[in-house]
Amino acid sequence: MTDDPLTGEQALARVFCLDDLLPDAARRWQQVARTVARDVLAPTIEDDFETQRLRAEHIPALGEAGLLGMHLHGYGCAGASAVSYGAACLEVEAVDSGWRTFVSVQGSLAMTAISTFGSDDQKRRWLPEMAAGRAVGCFALTEPAGGSDPAAMTTFARRDGADWLLSGTKRWIGLASIADVAVVWAQTDEGVRGFVVPTDSAGFTARPITGKRAMRTSIQCDIDLDDVRLPDDARLPDARGLRGPFTCLNEARFGIAWGAMGAARTCLEVAVDRARTRHVFGAPIGARQLIQAQLADMLLEYEKGALLALHLGQLRDAGTLTPAQLSVAKLNNVREAIRIAGQARSILAGDGITDEFPVMRHMANLEAVRTYEGTDEIHALILGRELTGSDAFS
Template structure:
């Protein structure tokens, strides 16, 4: 690194941060970019994360414990299905929903994931493709958290190729009989209803399967080193019989599950930046409190270079999320942009978390700091709702007009 050119004035020093002041104050402030209504949602989520998630999340992660009592509280706060209209849902803007996802994931990915599975996947499937009776029956109870939903699409042999799913639904009189297996299904063991996607003679269709139906078995996956405060399951469907009234009438082909996945990807674009912010703040706080060689590590050029690079990628990621949110609210969102956002923001959040760990030194691998928890969770987020490779190919297809999937 070099000195300033001769005669060029040095930039003014930033004033010292006061106790309790945001680590990023005066450098970048998302709050100023939000409307009053969006900011109210954001602040509500920030308070919820601070008061209800953070006090126990380290223990919950360590003990692989899902704190179910928070579900009703999330419903009471209006976060479940908040982007949907009617049926007890808030009808909030896309940007407001994104800001909530960012604040929840700043505490832990598990709770943004819960809101995504419940609202963006299960409830959105019913809202977009369900009958009026199905919407009236399920959505109000799911909005309050009385009923938890899950979204059963991924299978053991290939999450990235849902067109090749093996689960089948066969018509038998007025019923459907569903047989197959699903894997990595969030919330399945505590859900009251599963949105199950299955092949039929007429292509992929969606079904609402009450989880007490005989033949439906959900088993939590053990041994996870990420998303430990959340639940993901294997599902076995052994000749599960449901009436035709529980088929989603508007879901025809893969456009059904893909529409729901797009909603979930939107939440991830924002949520990943919440994890990134927490890691950046932890590194920044440590950089001014830890002293070596007679001064804080934040006074060294290499540390400041790391922090500056982390801030750049965080700020760009948040502004990308905001841009995509504004496009969604204006009704002009190109779904390729969801792949741009998911690929960039999760990848950069992982890089920010890794840089934060390096600034924290050896202590960074302990639970005295949240960084390794976020880093592990982000590796899971990187995989679900489309891997890096899948999103790169979506972008490549848009650029070239050529599909590399087959």
């Protein structure tokens, strides 16, 4: 076994290679993302995780590669297919979930909100700068007491003459402390509305959340909004009710379904490498039945999750993807990626908890991914409602 020169990556590709199933354009985008992830992000990722640092100097490389808001059209965005965007998310998260989260917050949340619901002036002002990585956006929906129930938000925007005054508190808002613009969702007398808020506005304060044991290469913040005064043209004119934020969340869930399989692939490749090179009781551990059974199970779940993500992308490109189908993929792929990472940690034994290997970092990050954009329980209830016709949320 050890005379075989194949790496874990090559051995996995010999059994299942997602690359071969991608359309030509998607494969090109995948290679672009893989190059940026491996050449720019990967060299510093362990140090950045240890020091809890988002290395902002990497952001322009993502913009120059066209990866920010790449699924959007016009205003400097690449207009790539859904499959292309998904494949790019997979490659970025194969290095670290924090950086795929950056791509999602910037593109799937903030930029999608402006592109889908914004005015022409808002689009011209922000989208080209955000696509290039010269401006950073955040998406302020979640509140301290209402993560899974956005309808219960207490942030409120009230009319004050021709302006709006925005007050409230948001929590777990990605990138807020480095963002140039925030898309803030608030209750109004007309229902939930979205606002495009420059983060240098008086009364806007973002504080990074400290003490995290996951997503340490990303930034999540508490936001205080203290009578932030906004002109009427700060409103997203086409966003009314919760359809606005839910549309953006669905875009993010799509990227998560792909990205989680990137983390899973890395953990599986590392486990295969270890199984082929570590000797115990006179033979490589990969020659033992228990290890081979574990690797086979990991491969099955990775392959099924990757094919599910590809199926979602094809549905999205055909315009037939439903929110329930997104829930299937978010629930399954993150859950199985966590299991794959856990099995990889076991195969690596004690060394698996060190930063010599990326597995423990992926395990921690995936627990955070499991929580945001809908917990397992929320997606299970969405699917239960779809299957039974009964709403268990109320």
